Structures are given as C-alpha cells and as structure tokens.
Amino acid sequence: MSVKDKFELKLGAATREAFGKALVELGKADQNVVVCDADLSKSTFTHLFAKEFPERFFSCGIAEANMVSIGAGLASSGKVAFVASFSAFVLNKGFEQLRVNVAYPQVPLKVVGTHSGISIGEDGPSQMSVEDLSLASSLAGFTVISPADEVATFALVKEAAYFDGPVFIRAGRIKVPLVYGPDQKFEIGKAITLLEGKDMTFISTGLMVAECIRAAAILEEEGISAGVIDIHTIKPIDREAIANAAGSTGCIVVAEEHFTDCGLGVKVAQVVCETNPCVMEFHGMGNYYAESGTPEEVLVKYKMTGADVAVTARKALARKK
Amino acid sequence: MTKTSDIGELQAIAKRVRRHIVTMIAAAKSGHPGGSLSAVETLVTLYFDVMRHDPANPTWAERDRFILSKGHAAPVLYGVFAEAGYTPADSLNTLRSIGSIYQGHPDKRFIPALEASTGSLGVGLSLGLGMAEAARLDKSPTRVYVLLGDGEIQEGQIWEAAMYGAFHKVDNIVAIVDYNKIQLDGFVKDIMELEPLADKWRASGWNVIEADGHDFAALQKAFADAAAFKGKPSVLIAHTIKGKGVSFMENNPKFHGVAPTKDELEKALQEIGA
Numbered sequence: 001m002s003v004k005d006k007f008e009l010k011l012g013a014a015t016r017e018a019f020g021k022a023l024v025e026l027g028k029a030d031q032n033v034v035v036c037d038a039d040l041s042k043s044t045f046t047h048l049f050a051k052e053f054p055e056r057f058f059s060c061g062i063a064e065a066n067m068v069s070i071g072a073g074l075a076s077s078g079k080v081a082f083v084a085s086f087s088a089f090v091l092n093k094g095f096e097q098l099r100v101n102v103a104y105p106q107v108p109l110k111v112v113g114t115h116s117g118i119s120i121g122e123d124g125p126s127q128m129s130v131e132d133l134s135l136a137s138s139l140a141g142f143t144v145i146s147p148a149d150e151v152a153t154f155a156l157v158k159e160a161a162y163f164d165g166p167v168f169i170r171a172g173r174i175k176v177p178l179v180y181g182p183d184q185k186f187e188i189g190k191a192i193t194l195l196e197g198k199d200m201t202f203i204s205t206g207l208m209v210a211e212c213i214r215a216a217a218i219l220e221e222e223g224i225s226a227g228v229i230d231i232h233t234i235k236p237i238d239r240e241a242i243a244n245a246a247g248s249t250g251c252i253v254v255a256e257e258h259f260t261d262c263g264l265g266v267k268v269a270q271v272v273c274e275t276n277p278c279v280m281e282f283h284g285m286g287n288y289y290a291e292s293g294t295p296e297e298v299l300v301k302y303k304m305t306g307a308d309v310a311v312t313a314r315k316a317l318a319r320k321k
Numbered sequence: 322m323t324k325t326s327d328i329g330e331l332q333a334i335a336k337r338v339r340r341h342i343v344t345m346i347a348a349a350k351s352g353h354p355g356g357s358l359s360a361v362e363t364l365v366t367l368y369f370d371v372m373r374h375d376p377a378n379p380t381w382a383e384r385d386r387f388i389l390s391k392g393h394a395a396p397v398l399y400g401v402f403a404e405a406g407y408t409p410a411d412s413l414n415t416l417r418s419i420g421s422i423y424q425g426h427p428d429k430r431f432i433p434a435l436e437a438s439t440g441s442l443g444v445g446l447s448l449g450l451g452m453a454e455a456a457r458l459d460k461s462p463t464r465v466y467v468l469l470g471d472g473e474i475q476e477g478q479i480w481e482a483a484m485y486g487a488f489h490k491v492d493n494i495v496a497i498v499d500y501n502k503i504q505l506d507g508f509v510k511d512i513m514e515l516e517p518l519a520d521k522w523r524a525s526g527w528n529v530i531e532a533d534g535h536d537f538a539a540l541q542k543a544f545a546d547a548a549a550f551k552g553k554p555s556v557l558i559a560h561t562i563k564g565k566g567v568s569f570m571e572n573n574p575k576f577h578g579v580a581p582t583k584d585e586l587e588k589a590l591q592e593i594g595a
C-alpha cells in the first residue's frame with residue numbers, strides 16, 4: 001500500500017478546538033476540573049468550557065503571570081486545573097511563575113499554549129511561539145506534549161488532565177490534516193510509528209508530522225523508503241523508538257515548527273548520539289523570527305511543507321551514502 | 322500545640338521565636354534577620370491564635386493556608402513551625418546547610434507542611450488567590466493569609482493579583498504587608514516609594530486595615546475585622562520595625578541580609594531576654 005493510499009490527510013479541526021472540546025468533556029465528568037484564561041478564551045476555545053461551567057472558569061484578564069500562579073494555587077488545592085493562553089504569552093510572560101509555582105514544587109497544573117509556531121500567520125512574530133517546546137522542556141519535571149492533529153489533541157488533553165505532574169500542551173491555530181483515525185490510542189511518553197522506513201526516518205511533532213508523511217510520499221515515488229515517527233510527547237522523549245529508527249535506517253531527519261537549535265531535533269540528537277549514532281539533518285526554523293502573511297504563505301515561505309522536508313531528506317541521504 | 326489568645330502567652334512565644342531567628346542565622350552565617358524579626362508578631366498571632374490548622378494533621382483539607390511570599394524571611398517561619406510542632410526545634414541551627422529541611426528559602430520538598438515554596442518575590446499573592454478560589458468552590462471555611470514584603474510589592478504581579486482579588490470579590494484572603502520600610506539596597510522611600518500605600522490598595526478595591534504590626538491586640542483585632550468583612554479581599558498594612566527586638570538591627574538596612582557575628586548574637590540574645 002502506498003503512502004498516499006495509507007494517509008488521506010483530510011483536513012481536520014484545529015488542535016486548539018480539539019483542546020476546547022476535550023475540556024468540556026472533562027468538565028462534564030468531573031466537577032473538580034477548573035480552567036483559567038487570560039482574555040483569549042474565544043481564541044483558545046476555553047470559552048466552550050466557560051459557557052458550560054461558568055462557576056469553574058476563572059477569567060484572569062490580560063495578566064498571564066497572575067493566571068499561572070492562580071492556576072498553581074487551584075492545582076495545589078486538589079483541583080484538576082488548566083491554564084490557557086497563546087503559547088507565546090503563557091510561556092514567556094508566565095515563565096517565572098511556571099518555574100517557581102509549578103515546576104519547583106511539582107504542582108500538577110496543566111498548561112496549554114495555543115497559536116504555537118509560525119502557522120498563526122497574520123498576527124506575526126510577537127505572537128509566534130517558536131521557542132515554546134524549549135522553554136517548557138527546561139522546566140524540571142514537566143511533561144511536554146505536542147499533538148499532531150485533533151484526534152491526538154483530544155485524547156492527550158484528556159490523558160494529561162489526570163497525569164501526576166505538571167504538563168505543557170502545545171496547540172495550533174489553523175485546521176490541520178488528520179493523521180490519525182478515530183480509534184487511535186495514545187500513551188503519554190510513547191511515540192507512534194506512522195510509517196516504517198528502510199532508508200531513513202522522519203521524526204516530527206505537531207503539524208509537521210503530516211508534512212513528513214507528504215515528504216515520505218514524494219520520496220516513495222523516487223524509490224526511497226522513508227519512515228515517519230510522531231513524537232507527541234517531547235518530554236520525556238521515547239528513547240527506544242528513536243534508537244530503533246536510528247539503528248534500523250541509519251538516517252534521521254527531524255522536522256519541527258520551532259527553532260531547530262533548541263527544539264525536538266536536539267533532543268532526538270542526544271538520544272541518537274547516546275544509542276546508535278547516524279546521519280542526521282534538522283528541518284525547522286533557524287534562529288530568526290518569521291513575518292505576517294496567511295498561514296499558508298508563511299508556512300511556504302519558511303519551508304514548512306512536505307516538499308521542503310523532502311529536500312532536507314535528500315541532503316541527509318546523500319550524506320549517508 | 323495549644324492555641325491561645327492570651328497576649329502574655331503570645332509574647333512569650335514571640336520571644337522564643339526571636340531567639341530562634343537570631344541564633345539560626347548566626348549559626349548559618351548568612352540569612353535575613355531584619356525582615357524575619359519584623360514579622361514575628363504577625364506570624365505568632367496567625368499560627369497560635371487566628372488560623373485554623375493542626376500540626377498533627379497538616380493535610381487537613383479545611384485548614385487555613387499561610388504563604389510566606391517574602392520567602393527570605395524563612396527564619397521566622399521556621400521558628401514558628403518549630404514552636405508549633407511542625408518541625409524539630411533542635412535542628413534549626415542547620416539552617417542553610419546541605420541536606421537540612423531548613424533551606425535558605427522555604428521549600429515544600431523538605432517541609433511538606435509548607436503551603437508553598439517561595440523565595441522569588443511577587444508570586445505569592447496570586448498563588449494564595451488560587452487557593453482561596455479553590456476553597457470557595459468547595460464551600461470550605463478555609464481562609465488564606467499571604468505575607469508580603471513592602472519591597473516585594475514593587476513587583477508588577479502583585480497588582481495583577483490585586484485587580485483579580487477585587488474583581489472576583491475574593492473575601493477569604495488576607496494580604497499582609499510587612500511594612501518595615503527597608504529593602505535590600507536601603508530605605509523603601511529611596512529605592513521605589515510605595516506611598517500612598519493604603520490609597521493604592523483602596524483604589525484597587527481592597528478593604529484596607531492598618532495596624533501596629535508588633536501589637537498583639539491590634540493584630541488580633543485586625544484579623545477579626547478582616548474575617549468579618551465580606552465582598553472584598555482585605556489587606557492588612559502592618560506597620561513594623563525592621564530588626565524589631567534587637568537594638569542594633571532596628572531600622573538598620575545592613576541587617577536586611579547579614580548574619581550577626583558571635584558577639585552580636587550574644588548581645589541580641591541578651592536584649593531579647595529568656
């Protein structure tokens with residue numbers, strides 16, 4: 001079965017919308033679930049929860065630092081507490097609070113950053129979070145999740161809610177292709193191999209997973225067998241899946257909508273170095289900020305398409321030979 | 322631990338806590354005596370009279386919460402914890418030593434009965450609001466007390482929290498400003514003036530109470546007034562003296578963060594009395 005036949009990549013919902021729907025389901029099942037937002041509830045989709053459970057929704061105004069600490073107070077009093085904002089705001093403006101009120105005392109707060117990466121589009125670099133996976137991962141004891149589509153987001157938000165420890169979940173603004181069928185099971189910390197490859201393996205996260213599948217389809221027509229692994233949990237990372245891919249294909253390309261010098265790629269490289277050293281290339285954002293444009297225009301200009309990832313793959317394969 | 326409203330008994334406890342403070346900081350050869358000594362009566366009033374808590378059952382869900390947002394005043398909290406029976410008194414002098422439960426700033430990992438790990442200024446009031454909101458949702462009688470330094474409220478997050486507390490009418494929280502008028506670099510008025518302080522809190526929508534922070538009767542009345550006030554959060558501006566109880570530390574910016582020498586400790590203990 002060809003890659004194209006295996007993956008239809010039909011457009012699904014935005015991961016932020018799946019997050020909002022998961023919150024409502026969680027809220028219905030458990031009255032201990034509470035949500036804080038900082039004047040972006042219509043954008044983060046926490047407004048769905050706010051409408052159903054106004055008494056358990058805490059509007060914090062445009063004050064992310066305060067919101068994170070309030071969320072920590074709720075979580076340390078036994079609530080299943082979520083705080084949400086744009087990823088760029090909750091992590092950058094709330095970082096100190098995430099460090100001292102959440103990570104250091106290991107308070108099981110769930111932090112959701114939406115509108116991540118450059119695919120937010122028109123709003124431009126001040127709202128584009130291209131360092132969030134790095135910031136979140138640097139918080140000791142945090143689990144960091146970056147789902148690829150709405151199915152993964154819905155399932156992983158629900159799993160994260162009762163996860164014993166602080167969790168950051170990265171979500172996006174735009175509708176993204178469906179990578180998973182409705183029955184797919186997800187386990188925090190366990191990567192999912194979407195395609196087995198013989199010649200090389202794409203390791204990716206978030207909306208770039210679908211682009212890696214597209215790249216694999218392009219390469220397949222060139223007679224190259226490329227695997228695709230979805231690292232939906234950035235931290236703790238699935239070392240076994242990475243080591244196996246490095247060992248079996250000897251060539252890894254990491255693709256991410258994030259700075260490549262501090263994101264998924266360096267984490268994968270650490271595992272590869274420690275297990276089965278092999279050729280690696282890193283596809284993503286260099287250490288610069290993007291610009292406004294439609295999400296599609298921005299993604300094309302900053303080389304976040306399957307065709308771009310395939311170019312990087314050919315470069316890696318040339319080095320392998 | 323026996324609770325008491327008797328001012329003579331509270332004064333005796335305060336004296337022991339002051340002795341603990343200067344002794345442990347001298348032993349550690351570093352720490353913050355000034356802002357610990359200024360907050361003694363506030364903490365003693367809360368832990369031995371006002372707050373509903375039980376050292377034998379520190380996870381009691383309906384307990385009142387105390388957050389030492391000015392975490393550098395850890396010695397006063399440790400002295401009170403030892404007197405209340407939460408932690409051992411005989412190891413107070415291990416303050417700031419490797420492996421000690423008495424860390425440089427309060428650390429929940431070492432003392433689980435602490436409500437918060439603190440030390441970075443400006444975040445404690447928001448944390449307390451979250452705890453107060455959880456208590457309201459649970460219809461719990463829990464009240465939350467957050468001790469802020471005066472210099473600390475130069476942090477912007479305090480005023481984010483002030484807005485939140487007033488807007489959401491969080492009336493089961495009391496912020497206490499330990500207004501000793503000195504911060505690390507000198508007098509507050511010379512670093513970043515806070516006045517008109519009461520007006521700022523009032524304008525932010527808080528019920529403002531001012532009291533002499535070394536007068537037990539005044540503190541008892543202030544906390545009773547705060548508890549009786551509904552519809553707004555309360556802030557107690559506790560007028561205090563930095564280094565209170567040790568003449569050469571009083572109103573002396575030097576003793577914000579410097580330990581007494583051996584000779585100074587002896588003199589301090591003499592002044593505090595047995």
